[in-house]
Amino acid sequence: MTSGRLEAFSDAVIAIVITIMVLELRVPHHADWESIRPLLPVFLAYVLSFVNLGIYWNNHHHMLITVERVNGRILWANLHLLFWLSLFPFVTGWMGENEFASLPTAFYGGVSLLAAIAYFILQTAIIREQGPQSRLAAAVGTDLKGKISPVLYLTAIPLAFMFRWISMALYVFVALMWLVPDRRIESAFEPERSR
Amino acid sequence: MTSGRLEAFSDAVIAIVITIMVLELRVPHHADWESIRPLLPVFLAYVLSFVNLGIYWNNHHHMLITVERVNGRILWANLHLLFWLSLFPFVTGWMGENEFASLPTAFYGGVSLLAAIAYFILQTAIIREQGPQSRLAAAVGTDLKGKISPVLYLTAIPLAFMFRWISMALYVFVALMWLVPDRRIESAFEPERSR
Amino acid sequence: MTSGRLEAFSDAVIAIVITIMVLELRVPHHADWESIRPLLPVFLAYVLSFVNLGIYWNNHHHMLITVERVNGRILWANLHLLFWLSLFPFVTGWMGENEFASLPTAFYGGVSLLAAIAYFILQTAIIREQGPQSRLAAAVGTDLKGKISPVLYLTAIPLAFMFRWISMALYVFVALMWLVPDRRIESAFEPERSR
Amino acid sequence: MTSGRLEAFSDAVIAIVITIMVLELRVPHHADWESIRPLLPVFLAYVLSFVNLGIYWNNHHHMLITVERVNGRILWANLHLLFWLSLFPFVTGWMGENEFASLPTAFYGGVSLLAAIAYFILQTAIIREQGPQSRLAAAVGTDLKGKISPVLYLTAIPLAFMFRWISMALYVFVALMWLVPDRRIESAFEPERSR
Numbered sequence: 001m002t003s004g005r006l007e008a009f010s011d012a013v014i015a016i017v018i019t020i021m022v023l024e025l026r027v028p029h030h031a032d033w034e035s036i037r038p039l040l041p042v043f044l045a046y047v048l049s050f051v052n053l054g055i056y057w058n059n060h061h062h063m064l065i066t067v068e069r070v071n072g073r074i075l076w077a078n079l080h081l082l083f084w085l086s087l088f089p090f091v092t093g094w095m096g097e098n099e100f101a102s103l104p105t106a107f108y109g110g111v112s113l114l115a116a117i118a119y120f121i122l123q124t125a126i127i128r129e130q131g132p133q134s135r136l137a138a139a140v141g142t143d144l145k146g147k148i149s150p151v152l153y154l155t156a157i158p159l160a161f162m163f164r165w166i167s168m169a170l171y172v173f174v175a176l177m178w179l180v181p182d183r184r185i186e187s188a189f190e191p192e193r194s195r
Numbered sequence: 196m197t198s199g200r201l202e203a204f205s206d207a208v209i210a211i212v213i214t215i216m217v218l219e220l221r222v223p224h225h226a227d228w229e230s231i232r233p234l235l236p237v238f239l240a241y242v243l244s245f246v247n248l249g250i251y252w253n254n255h256h257h258m259l260i261t262v263e264r265v266n267g268r269i270l271w272a273n274l275h276l277l278f279w280l281s282l283f284p285f286v287t288g289w290m291g292e293n294e295f296a297s298l299p300t301a302f303y304g305g306v307s308l309l310a311a312i313a314y315f316i317l318q319t320a321i322i323r324e325q326g327p328q329s330r331l332a333a334a335v336g337t338d339l340k341g342k343i344s345p346v347l348y349l350t351a352i353p354l355a356f357m358f359r360w361i362s363m364a365l366y367v368f369v370a371l372m373w374l375v376p377d378r379r380i381e382s383a384f385e386p387e388r389s390r
Numbered sequence: 391m392t393s394g395r396l397e398a399f400s401d402a403v404i405a406i407v408i409t410i411m412v413l414e415l416r417v418p419h420h421a422d423w424e425s426i427r428p429l430l431p432v433f434l435a436y437v438l439s440f441v442n443l444g445i446y447w448n449n450h451h452h453m454l455i456t457v458e459r460v461n462g463r464i465l466w467a468n469l470h471l472l473f474w475l476s477l478f479p480f481v482t483g484w485m486g487e488n489e490f491a492s493l494p495t496a497f498y499g500g501v502s503l504l505a506a507i508a509y510f511i512l513q514t515a516i517i518r519e520q521g522p523q524s525r526l527a528a529a530v531g532t533d534l535k536g537k538i539s540p541v542l543y544l545t546a547i548p549l550a551f552m553f554r555w556i557s558m559a560l561y562v563f564v565a566l567m568w569l570v571p572d573r574r575i576e577s578a579f580e581p582e583r584s585r
Numbered sequence: 586m587t588s589g590r591l592e593a594f595s596d597a598v599i600a601i602v603i604t605i606m607v608l609e610l611r612v613p614h615h616a617d618w619e620s621i622r623p624l625l626p627v628f629l630a631y632v633l634s635f636v637n638l639g640i641y642w643n644n645h646h647h648m649l650i651t652v653e654r655v656n657g658r659i660l661w662a663n664l665h666l667l668f669w670l671s672l673f674p675f676v677t678g679w680m681g682e683n684e685f686a687s688l689p690t691a692f693y694g695g696v697s698l699l700a701a702i703a704y705f706i707l708q709t710a711i712i713r714e715q716g717p718q719s720r721l722a723a724a725v726g727t728d729l730k731g732k733i734s735p736v737l738y739l740t741a742i743p744l745a746f747m748f749r750w751i752s753m754a755l756y757v758f759v760a761l762m763w764l765v766p767d768r769r770i771e772s773a774f775e776p777e778r779s780r
Contacts, residue, residue, distance in 0.1 A: 012600035015207035022281050024612060027288040031296035054274045079639045086607050093612040101616035210402035217476050222414060222483040226491035249469045405597035412671050417678040421686035444664045
């Protein structure tokens with residue numbers, strides 16, 4: 001299996017996940033401000049998840065570009081990642097509808113954590129396949145962001161039951177951290193391009 | 196990242212948005228004209244949004260054809276556009292279900308406005324990347340339509356609270372304005388083809 | 391615009407339409423035969439629409455293979471076809487949920503008719519673009535099926551209010567007529583391949 | 586029709602099916618453990634179906650790689666497979682919502698069985714098209730897993746009314762059996778690659 005096909009399937013799943021999330025913004029039956037106000041937290045949660053999935057889509061692509069051969073391990077590590085990403089519409093809707101209550105906020109952190117771990121497993125599977133001269137390993141380097149993110153999510157989960165706004169702040173912080181353009185992988189390929 | 200991949204992902208998102216919009220046409224539980232009549236405004240709103248999204252898909256494609264290299268700015272400007280497009284099913288359903296009441300009609304204008312601005316930002320990001328000899332800049336020219344549309348949407352929003360049918364007429368007018376085949380970009384490439 | 395891109399977008403829309411149709415099969419809240427029995431007509435309607443959409447996807451592909459250059463007319467004729475196809479989940483669910491009552495059965499015929507006409511318009515637009523030596527015109531020939539189908543749908547609509555089972559029989563007949571492999575276009579390309 | 590197009594369409598349908606399944610995980614209106622607990626069986630059913638669809642996607646791809654020419658029989662055998670796969674969200678939601686009650690559990694087995702048979706029919710259609718030197722036939726060999734799976738599903742259906750946990754165990758066993766990397770087809774192509 002070429003990485004192109006894995007990528008096309010992953011793209012389709014991420015595109016669907018990012019889009020059906022909007023179905024959690026239930027159309028109100030009335031046309032006044034009263035009806036639309038309860039949707040504000042759902043909308044804010046939607047924005048956060050949209051950005052998170054956009055980051056995953058972007059990083060996933062940069063990672064798969066380095067892959068030439070897909071083995072069974074990579075394939076299932078990828079499906080495992082897609083599984084956790086597919087749960088974002090659920091936790092987003094639940095957290096938003098309950099105005100960032102503790103339990104859904106903790107669940108949001110849980111799904112975020114498991115997606116981050118799944119991403120790390122996929123990355124490791126690819127590096128192992130590529131062997132000692134792995135281009136991905138070189139590009140990722142110390143992978144500081146990839147190591148900090150799960151720690152922050154893990155911190156946010158118990159905090160959701162005490163200071164839930166700190167948990168939210170952590171989720172936003174992780175997203176912003178990744179939004180800053182990540183030139184690690186791009187620059188690793190730059191020399192080849194400029195030749 | 197090549198523009199091909201950006202395009203495939205955008206196409207998938209637009210295809211999903213345009214299709215799940217039909218889910219707002221809730222299947223009535225009875226089989227008589229009484230049950231289907233309230234769906235007429237939802238249907239009309241659906242037609243309008245279908246045309247709008249068709250126009251975005253078409254223009255988006257013509258724009259991306261000129262792109263060779265995608266940088267982070269273009270990528271996020273594109274996701275930003277997809278974000279506002281993804282809200283069309285919501286505002287379409289809300290406006291239709293409430294028979295074009297003022298508030299949802301204003302929101303429809305708001306989402307349309309923000310999508311138009313997002314499109315403009317994306318266009319600007321691409322032109323900046325392409326530099327002084329930008330093919331897109333040459334093709335777009337004065338971009339009259341692109342500048343008139345947001346102004347009309349901006350006008351329609353307050354009007355929705357006074358003369359909401361004028362707002363609707365403005366939305367329809369903008370769509371018709373874009374439906375007229377836009378040969379600017381196509382013709383800019385024509386000389387190359389005919390050589 | 392190349393036909394490849396038009397095809398990819400159309401494929402995505404048809405794939406989504408054919409799949410979200412299953413959402414009209416509402417999961418019953420109980421686990422007995424009583425709960426599942428009312429879903430039988432919805433299921434039968436789903437089978438019919440799945441086959442119809444499969445036929446459209448198949449024929450659409452064979453038609454677009456002959457297209458080299460997509461102009462604005464073809465693009466919008468194609469979106470027009472996708473619009474009517476996107477209404478299949480609605481009429482399928484409505485007809486199924488009301489056990490093939492007259493009005494929804496007539497509506498099903500209406501959407502089928504409008505989709506068939508949209509297909510014919512698209513075909514005509516492509517043949518016009520290709521000019522006198524149109525490969526599609528040669529392949530389609532007299533297009534007997536394409537002409538009979540709308541007539542049968544048109545007949546089925548008023549019949550739905552008198553003998554609705556005849557209407558259903560006509561819908562099934564049209565589908566079966568198309569299911570018989572259509573070698574017209576394939577064979578028109580055969581000589582080229584065998585050379 | 587090339588197999589590439591058949592594959593792209595099938596991928597899209599499978600990606601949509603695997604993703605809309607998560608919509609059966611209805612967002613609870615409250616934010617406590619009481620509200621989330623009833624979703625556990627739905628979640629478990631979702632995991633099982635996600636794995637099953639992942640296996641189908643994977644095997645389907647390996648099978649289509651051997652196909653060069655798609656005829657009408659293959660095309661419809663493929664749509665037939667997609668039809669049964671499209672019913673997974675329904676049976677998954679029904680089984681999960683009713684905590685693995687007998688009837689939905691039997692239905693789950695029924696859909697699994699019909700999908701497995703549809704896969705076998707598709708495989709047979711491809712082998713017939715490829716003729717005596719069929720690469721797929723060589724790769725599949727005795728197809729032990731493909732023959733055992735329907736037998737196990739068939740066994741699980743009546744068992745669901747007596748010992749439904751045995752049925753569930755059988756469904757899980759079949760999934761695990763396929764999860765073990767299937768090197769048959771891959772290895773049949775290995776010699777060519779290594780040359």
